[in-house]
Amino acid sequence: PWALVGAGAATAVDADLSTSTDWLALTGYCLLATLSLIVMEMYALRAPAAADARLNALRSWLEQHQERLIVTLSLLAGLWLTARSVYELVA
Numbered sequence: 001p002w003a004l005v006g007a008g009a010a011t012a013v014d015a016d017l018s019t020s021t022d023w024l025a026l027t028g029y030c031l032l033a034t035l036s037l038i039v040m041e042m043y044a045l046r047a048p049a050a051a052d053a054r055l056n057a058l059r060s061w062l063e064q065h066q067e068r069l070i071v072t073l074s075l076l077a078g079l080w081l082t083a084r085s086v087y088e089l090v091a
Contacts, residue, residue: 007077007081008033012026040055043055
């Protein structure tokens, strides 16, 4: 996760935030990045018993597939960052 945080921070630092549209886009990105946490919190507030059962099932599934998910997501992020870097070197 730290590599992804670094990539996101580098992108945000490179952003030209001179217009309100740029600030709105950055704010939208931050909200989208935290949307899953917001949804889980709202679900837990509205239906605690159902949320407990479903979130425990999700936790169990993630624990069973953790290694495969880490490898797959890291591979995809690495390929994307590599392709982006190669493109910037060539362009």
